[in-house]
Structures are given as structure tokens and as C-alpha cells.
Amino acid sequence: MRLPKLQHERRSGARRTNVDARTALRARLEAHAARRAAGELISLARLVGSPVRDFSGRRVGSVDDITVRWTDQDTHPPITGVIVRIGHGLVHVGIDAVDLHHDRVEHRTKSVIVDTPTRHPGAVALRRDVLDHQLIDVAGAQVVRAADLYIVVAGGAASLVGVDVGVRAYLRRALPGGGPRRPSPVRMIDWAELVAFVPRSVDSATGEEAPDPRAGDTPSGATAGHPAGDMPRRATAGEPADDTPRRATAGEPADNTRSPKTARGTGAARTAAAGEVGGAVRLSVGAHELHTLSGGELTSLMEELGRNQQSGLIASARPTAAAAALSSLDPAARDALLAELDPADQRRLRALVEKESA
Amino acid sequence: METLDRSPAPPPAAPARRPWWRPGKLVAVLAVLGPGLIAANAGNDAGGVLTYASAGAQFAYKTLFLMVLVTVALVVVQEMCSRLGAYTGEGLGGLFREQFSARSATGALVLLLIANVGLTVSEFAGVGAAMEILGVSRFVAVPIAAVVLWALTVLGSYSKAERIFLILSLAFLAYPIAAFLGHPNAKEVFSNLVWPHFPHTAEFAVLAVALIGTTITPYMQFYVASAVVDKGITPAGYAKERVDTVMGAIWSDVVAVFIIIATAAAIGGTGPLQTAKDAAAALTPVVGSAAPYLFAFGLLGAALLAAAVVPLSTSYAIADAAGAPRSVSNSLREAPLFYGLFTFQIVVGAAIALAPGNLVALVINAQVLNGFITPVLLTYVLILANRRSVLGDAVNGSRFRVVATVSVAVVAVLSFLVLLYTVKGLF
Numbered sequence: 001m002r003l004p005k006l007q008h009e010r011r012s013g014a015r016r017t018n019v020d021a022r023t024a025l026r027a028r029l030e031a032h033a034a035r036r037a038a039g040e041l042i043s044l045a046r047l048v049g050s051p052v053r054d055f056s057g058r059r060v061g062s063v064d065d066i067t068v069r070w071t072d073q074d075t076h077p078p079i080t081g082v083i084v085r086i087g088h089g090l091v092h093v094g095i096d097a098v099d100l101h102h103d104r105v106e107h108r109t110k111s112v113i114v115d116t117p118t119r120h121p122g123a124v125a126l127r128r129d130v131l132d133h134q135l136i137d138v139a140g141a142q143v144v145r146a147a148d149l150y151i152v153v154a155g156g157a158a159s160l161v162g163v164d165v166g167v168r169a170y171l172r173r174a175l176p177g178g179g180p181r182r183p184s185p186v187r188m189i190d191w192a193e194l195v196a197f198v199p200r201s202v203d204s205a206t207g208e209e210a211p212d213p214r215a216g217d218t219p220s221g222a223t224a225g226h227p228a229g230d231m232p233r234r235a236t237a238g239e240p241a242d243d244t245p246r247r248a249t250a251g252e253p254a255d256n257t258r259s260p261k262t263a264r265g266t267g268a269a270r271t272a273a274a275g276e277v278g279g280a281v282r283l284s285v286g287a288h289e290l291h292t293l294s295g296g297e298l299t300s301l302m303e304e305l306g307r308n309q310q311s312g313l314i315a316s317a318r319p320t321a322a323a324a325a326l327s328s329l330d331p332a333a334r335d336a337l338l339a340e341l342d343p344a345d346q347r348r349l350r351a352l353v354e355k356e357s358a
Numbered sequence: 359m360e361t362l363d364r365s366p367a368p369p370p371a372a373p374a375r376r377p378w379w380r381p382g383k384l385v386a387v388l389a390v391l392g393p394g395l396i397a398a399n400a401g402n403d404a405g406g407v408l409t410y411a412s413a414g415a416q417f418a419y420k421t422l423f424l425m426v427l428v429t430v431a432l433v434v435v436q437e438m439c440s441r442l443g444a445y446t447g448e449g450l451g452g453l454f455r456e457q458f459s460a461r462s463a464t465g466a467l468v469l470l471l472i473a474n475v476g477l478t479v480s481e482f483a484g485v486g487a488a489m490e491i492l493g494v495s496r497f498v499a500v501p502i503a504a505v506v507l508w509a510l511t512v513l514g515s516y517s518k519a520e521r522i523f524l525i526l527s528l529a530f531l532a533y534p535i536a537a538f539l540g541h542p543n544a545k546e547v548f549s550n551l552v553w554p555h556f557p558h559t560a561e562f563a564v565l566a567v568a569l570i571g572t573t574i575t576p577y578m579q580f581y582v583a584s585a586v587v588d589k590g591i592t593p594a595g596y597a598k599e600r601v602d603t604v605m606g607a608i609w610s611d612v613v614a615v616f617i618i619i620a621t622a623a624a625i626g627g628t629g630p631l632q633t634a635k636d637a638a639a640a641l642t643p644v645v646g647s648a649a650p651y652l653f654a655f656g657l658l659g660a661a662l663l664a665a666a667v668v669p670l671s672t673s674y675a676i677a678d679a680a681g682a683p684r685s686v687s688n689s690l691r692e693a694p695l696f697y698g699l700f701t702f703q704i705v706v707g708a709a710i711a712l713a714p715g716n717l718v719a720l721v722i723n724a725q726v727l728n729g730f731i732t733p734v735l736l737t738y739v740l741i742l743a744n745r746r747s748v749l750g751d752a753v754n755g756s757r758f759r760v761v762a763t764v765s766v767a768v769v770a771v772l773s774f775l776v777l778l779y780t781v782k783g784l785f
Contacts, residue, residue: 045460132455132463134681142683167682170680170681171464304685329590334590339592
């Protein structure tokens with residue numbers, strides 16, 4: 001899927017000082033395409049809190065989050081489901097069972113299968129894990145925060161296509177009645193050009209970090225790889241013996257789809273709410289793109305990132321660039337960062353840093 | 359994998375220029391100290407010194423027990439912020455954005471901006487007060503200071519000036535000596551330290567909130583978290599940092615207590631401080647007739663130091679939350695939000711400090727404003743430190759949670775009472 005490039009700000013090197021006629025024409029065409037595309041975009045920020053209606057149009061809950069699956073095969077992560085808030089409880093509904101609209105989610109069929117939301121490898125909850133979090137715009141070599149995420153439904157499939165990093169998009173959420181009903185992205189970046197950080201998975205059964213089956217071509221495990229399995233996975237921790245996904249019908253009261261109390265009471269639900277392990281992060285699918293960054297650019301990025309993200313970045317960067325970036329740090333900060341890497345990576349990077357210093 | 363308009367790989371760049379100012383680089387010459395110690399001492403700025411001196415002048419030793427309570431709260435708060443920085447690797451601005459709703463986070467950051475604009479006002483008022491002691495009108499000194507600080511910061515040559523300001527502010531270390539040489543009433547000091555002697559008056563309540571506002575200032579909370587991150591302190595190294603933070607908070611308040619004692623011994627009970635020169639009387643036992651000059655240089659250094667760092671710290675936190683460029687190594691065009699906020703605070707701070715009236719009263723009022731805002735921001739910090747999803751196993755334990763909640767609640771109740779007094783006074 002190709003997304004019109006609305007505006008892309010490069011931090012260094014390619015800042016244009018003279019806008020020639022050709023560029024202006026291109027900008028107008030892009031703006032036109034962007035306006036057209038904007039009408040098709042579904043704003044996550046707007047969707048969260050919107051009503052979820054059953055087949056008969058009755059409200060059964062509200063959207064709490066949207067889940068996606070990150071794989072190497074998909075430039076734009078496919079939406080896998082919707083986490084629905086029913087009373088105080090949360091349930092997960094697969095994307096096959098619902099239609100996403102700008103301001104609501106509707107059950108596609110008379111009955112839907114719901115499941116307890118849980119975090120597992122390969123699955124990411126957009127509101128919880130990505131919205132408002134730091135992302136790396138690889139092409140622009142800058143750190144940004146996601147003010148809104150945009151979803152496009154095309155050919156019956158929904159996918160995450162872009163991120164708005166503009167202050168205006170954030171203010172639309174922050175100010176009462178702040179802005180237009182439809183998204184009007186101004187500083188949108190194609191998801192394919194971003195690297196995101198998400199918490200390492202937590203096994204819902206044990207509460208321990210789940211084995212990440214991803215394998216990457218970068219120095220450590222903090223990288224992208226392959227999906228772990230299907231979504232949604234059924235939770236087991238604290239679940240009643242009968243943990244089969246429930247089928248709800250249109251006429252059924254909302255709390256019969258899965259008791260909110262049950263959902264709230266399960267260990268899995270609590271884990272999903274807590275959801276992460278000590279701030280450890282892994283990188284999203286575009287991590288290998290970090291190999292295009294130079295040492296200087298890595299240094300600039302690291303100055304704007306939290307330390308957990310810094311270690312993820314270093315682990316996934318080109319070793320020579322990582323060593324150059326590490327060389328520019330204070331020895332204490334460098335040691336702290338290196339200590340969070342795998343021993344083999346530590347040794348290799350230390351050797352490169354010493355070589356660089358020499 | 360399909361990508362759009364992939365730009366060619368950028369050429370290898372020279373190592374990026376390290377910005378001279380980062381949250382953890384407030385005081386280069388004190389780099390050997392930990393962030394907690396530096397952060398806590400940064401609280402003894404112009405506003406702090408004048409507020410403590412005013413407390414000593416107006417109520418003699420009666421605020422000492424309050425300072426003991428405030429120290430406990432300061433230790434608890436600074437430790438939480440420091441822990442948040444060490445375990446999350448992020449500053450409070452970013453954490454607010456990630457962990458709270460957009461409206462809540464924005465509300466908190468707006469409050470931070472208001473509090474720190476107030477603080478900036480008090481720093482420029484400190485510059486004016488110091489220069490008036492030295493015989494220069496504040497209407498000349500403050501605008502020049504604002505322009506010079508802005509230019510030094512934006513042009514990136516502030517780091518050397520920062521060291522000079524710091525050395526000047528070390529003049530306040532004369533206060534502990536002055537507290538002993540001034541022959542305070544030891545029995546009264548001890549009695550007021552261990553037992554409350556609070557007058558039940560609106561004036562005392564207002565000053566109490568000002569003392570809280572200047573001691574547990576929101577700026578320090580944001581600063582210490584960022585400084586811990588910047589210094590690369592990890593959970594593994596946090597035990598050492600915790601000691602540094604606790605000791606820093608205690609040391610900061612010990613200096614504050616000495617300021618109160620020295621001033622009380624010199625001019626205690628004479629009523630609210632009218633001019634900064636009056637406060638200098640407390641240093642007379644140390645340097646005799648040179649006391650006003652020593653005090654003026656100390657005040658000037660502390661004020662100039664904080665007048666740049668407080669707006670920078672605020673701009674950093676807000677730009678961090680907004681996901682906007684926030685380094686002084688960026689140009690004005692690259693970081694408009696960061697520099698725009700910085701400029702706004704400098705301009706507003708200097709302009710209000712030029713308003714006619716009593717500069718000391720202006721400083722105290724700015725601290726009262728901080729005192730009102732502090733409990734709100736402390737509540738955010740408390741919520742974050744209570745979240746296991748944020749801190750994992752380093753989350754507040756049950757006992758610490760009780761102590762922290764009580765600390766925040768007491769600060770909030772006191773602020774609310776003063777608000778009631780104020781509203782009541784209006785009608």
C-alpha cells in the first residue's frame with residue numbers, strides 16, 4: 001500500500017532552501033492526494049472511546065484499543081482486532097468480526113467470538129504501546145512522538161499506515177472540542193519509515209517474559225523478526241476452567257459476551273493492563289532500517305531517547321555506527337548502555353569503541 | 359518490504375556536537391556530585407534564599423519545625439522522581455505524555471509552565487534586588503540580564519558564564535557560618551526544630567506555602583528525573599543514586615535552615631523582609647560591613663544561574679512531551695517550540711520583575727504560586743511511582759506509599775487552606 005507523502009522533515013543534510021517550480025507542483029499534487037487520502041483515514045485517537053455496536057446497532061461497549069501484528073512481511077501492520085471496554089472489563093474481538101468506521105466499530109455478524117485480551121509476541125496494542133510513545137523516524141533521523149495513528153481499510157483488510165507527529169494532532173486530543181471531526185493530518189509519516197519501541201512480551205500465564213521467537217540480523221535480540229502466532233491467543237492465567245472463547249449474539253446483553261467481572265478478574269487481564277517487563281523494549285519491524293544511520297545521527301537520536309530505547313537502538317544499529325555513537329558518550333553512560341546488551345555484543349562493541357578512540 | 363521514497367543512506371557524518379546544556383549538565387564544575395545533590399541544591403536559588411530569609415525575619419525560628427516536615431516530603435518526592443528516571447530512562451515530561459491522557463498530561467505541563475514562569479519572575483526579581491544593593495537600577499539590570507542570558511543560551515556560549523554564576527552563588531555557603539557567629543538563641547532553635555510553634559495566622563500559612571513552594575518546587579522534580587536519565591544511571595546503579603538524592607535533599611534543607619536561623623538571629627521578629635539588603639544583615643557576623651556585597655553577589659549568581667536553567671528545563675520537559683526537537687544544539691528554526699517557550703519565559707519573567715513594587719514580596723508571591731501548583735504535580739508523580747507497569751518491582755512499597763501519600767496530602771491541605779484564607783480575604 002502506498003501512502004501519499006504529506007510532509008517529511010529531514011533533520012539534516014537535505015533541507016531545501018530553494019523550492020523550484022517542479023517541487024512546488026509535486027507538493028500541490030501530494031497535498032491533493034493527501035486531502036483525498038485523509039478522508040479514508042481512520043484516526044485511532046478518535047476511535048478510542050467510540051461506541052462498539054452490535055449487529056442490531058445497540059451499543060455494547062467502547063473501543064479501548066486496537067491490536068496489530070508486526071511481521072517482516074507487512075510494511076503496514078495488519079489490524080488484528082479491537083479491545084472493547086464493557087463496563088470495567090476488557091474483551092478482545094477479532095478484526096474479522098467487526099467493521100471499523102471513523103467514529104464507531106460495528107459487529108459484522110449477529111454473533112461474535114470474544115476473547116480475553118492478552119499480550120504476546122508479535123502483537124501490539126496501538127493505544128497502549130505506540131500512541132504518545134517515542135518513535136524513530138529513520139528517513140528523517142529524528143525522534144518523534146505519535147500524536148495520532150491512522151488506519152486504512154482497503155480490500156476488506158485494515159492496516160496501520162501512518163503516524164501523525166504534529167503538535168496540532170496532539171492538541172486535537174488535549175483540548176476540549178479541539179479540532180475537526182475528521183482527521184486532518186499535517187505531519188504524517190508513513191509507518192514504513194518508522195521504528196517503534198514496544199515492551200517485551202509478558203507471558204500471561206506466568207507473568208514472566210515470554211520467549212520471543214523473533215530472530216534478526218542485528219547484534220542482539222532487540223530486533224524484528226517473525227510473528228509468534230495467531231491473534232488473539234487465549235489467556236490461561238487465572239482463567240476459569242472453561243476458557244473457550246464465548247460467542248455472543250446480537251440480542252444477548254453485553255455482559256453475557258464475557259462477564260466484565262470475569263475479564264477484570266483474570267490474571268491475564270491484569271497482565272495485559274500491566275503488560276510489560278521493567279521497561280525492556282524490542283524494536284518494531286523496521287529495525288533493520290537503522291543500518292542506514294550514521295554514527296552522528298545515532299548520537300543525535302540517542303540524546304532524545306530514554307535509556308531503554310537507547311540500548312534497543314544501539315543493539316540494532318550498524319556496529320560501526322553504534323561504536324561511533326557510544327564513543328561520544330560519557331564513560332559512565334556508555335558502560336550503563338553496554339551493560340544492557342548481550343555479552344557478545346558488549347565485547348564486540350567495546351572492541352570497536354576502543355578502536356575508534358585509538 | 360515495500361517502502362516509500364526511501365532517501366539514500368545519509369553519508370557518514372561527523373560526530374554530532376554535544377549540546378552544552380542538558381538536564382544533567384547544570385553545573386559542570388560539580389559534575390562529580392550526583393544529580394540528586396545538585397538538583398536539591400538548585401532549589402536554593404534567589405527565590406529560595408529570599409523566602410527563607412523572609413521567614414527568619416518575620417517569624418524568627420517558628421518555621422523551623424515546618425522545614426523539618428518539608429525536608430521529609432522533599433526526600434520522599436525527590437527519591438520518587440529519581441527512581442522514575444533511573445528505572446524508566448525517561449524524564450517526567452515524556453512519562454506524563456505516555457502514561458496519562460492527553461488532557462491530563464497537557465494540564466500538568468501547563469501548570470509546570472505557570473509555576474516555572476513564576477520561578478523565572480522571582481529569579482529576575484533576584485537579579486534586580488542584587489543589582490540594587492550594588493547601586494544599579496533594576497530597570498537597567500533586569501533587561502540587560504534577560505537579553506544577555508537569552509543570547510548566551512541561544513548562541514551556545516552560556517556554559518562558561520554558568521560556572522561564574524555558580525561560583526558567585528557559593529557565597530551562600532557563608533550562611534551556616536553566620537548562623538553560628540550570629541549567636542542565635544540555641545534553646546529556642548532546638549525547641550522550634552523538634553516541636554511545632556505555629557502561629558495561627560493567615561500570614562504564617564501563606565509563608566508556609568511559600569516555603570513549601572520554594573523547597574519542593576516542581577522544577578526540581580522534573581530536573582532530577584531528567585538528570586538521572588542524562589547521567590545514565592540504571593536500576594543497577596540506583597542504590598548509590600538513592601543515597602545521593604536523599605543526602606542532597608537533606609543538605610539543601612540544612613542550608614535553608616541555616617539561612618532562617620542566621621536571619622532570625624540578626625533581624626528576627628522585625629516583620630516581613632522589605633528589601634534584599636535587610637537580608638544581607640544576617641551575613642554581617644561573617645564579613646562585617648561587606649555583608650551586603652557578599653549577599654548581592656551570591657544572590658546575583660544564584661538568580662542568573664536559575665534564570666536560564668529554569669526556563670530551559672521547562673522548555674525541555676514540554677518539548678519532550680510534544681515530541682519536538684529540544685536541544686540547544688538545534689537551530690532556532692529546527693526547534694521552534696523549544697526556543698519559543700524559552701523566549702516566552704525569559705520575556706515574561708523579566709517583564710513582570712520590572713513591575714513597580716516590592717521585589718521581595720514579588721518573589722514570595724511567586725513561591726506561593728509554586729506552592730499551590732506543587733501538590734497537583736506531586737499527585738501525578740505519586741501515581742506514576744505507584745504504577746507497577748511503570749516501575750516494575752521498583753514500584754512504591756506499601757509503607758513508602760503511605761508516607762508519600764501523607765506528604766502529598768499535607769502539602770495539598772496546606773495549600774488549600776491558604777487558598778481559602780486568600781479567597782476569604784477578598785470578601
